[in-house]
Amino acid sequence: MADALLASHDRSREVLSQVSGLKTGWTVATQAFKAVDEPGAAEMLKTYGYPRDDWYLERAAGNDFVGVQAYxxxxxxxxxxxxxxxxxxxxxxxxxFYPPAAAEGVRSAWELSSHVPVMVTENGIATGDDERRIAYTRGALEGLHQAIEEGIEVLGYQHWSALDNYEWASGFKPTFGLIAWDDETFERTPKPSAHWYGEVAKANALV
Incomplete structure (x- = not known):
């Protein structure tokens, strides 16, 4: 299945390359896999992690960008x-709760793709405590600043999500959004994290 997906991706890039100025790549849900200090763990890391993360990141080599989804x-x-x-x-x-996930995903993507520019296409936290959302996002952005200082080309950061969403089999319980909504009136209410994130965006800096 992965081979067929890669062939489809490569063919799509060929077609899209006919449009002047269009950038193409794919995005990978990185997991920051790490082996524990026990016999056999390093071997299992390779067996389990390579086909889920590294294989896709390696095959992003030559693309215009590679996206990272990290949590x-x-x-x-x-x-x-x-x-x-x-x-x-x-x-x-x-x-x-692990804010460094974004920067670790970016570093892995940069190294394994042979230095293809990286875009964080998803990063966020499902929580009912908005102060923890701010702390998590601040930590993620601090990590990205460090990655940029290391020379990694980070194209941008997209927070997941603007609104509390329907999260697959978990339904509406995991609240990822910067904006809450009423399930009867559909009224939308920006959370304090939305205002904080807006100030960061306007300043183009962590404030």
Whole structure:
């Protein structure tokens, strides 16, 4: 299936390249896979992580950009991926609260694609505590600033999401949005994080 997807992607790029000035690439949901310090974990990291992350990032080489969707990290033991360790802060999706995920995904994409420019196409947090949303997003943006200082070409950052959304099988429970909405009146209410993020965007800097 992955081979067919790659062939389709490459053919699409050929067609789209006929439009002057159009940039093409694909985006990868990076997981920040990491091996625990146990025998067999490093081997399992390669077996489990390569076909899910690295294979796609490597094949972005030669594209105009590569996108990164990043939210958390995943530890791999000799038996495979492990649940979040007890005592760590988690989000409404059950993922570890891990702001460095965006920068780690960007670094991985940059290195494995042989220095294709990187766009963060998704990054955010499902939480009912808007202060934690601000803390998470600030941490993600600080990490991206560091990646840029390292010489990585970061094209931009897109926060997920503007509105609280319908999140696949989880329905409306995981609230990712900068804007809340009433499920009866559909009234939209920007959260404090929306105002904070707006100030960051207007200043083009972390303030």
């Amino acid at each position: 958390t990290q995943t530890f791999i033991g000799p038996e495979g991926p492990r649940p979040v360790a007890e005592g760590l802060e988690t989000t409404l999706t059950g993922w570890e």
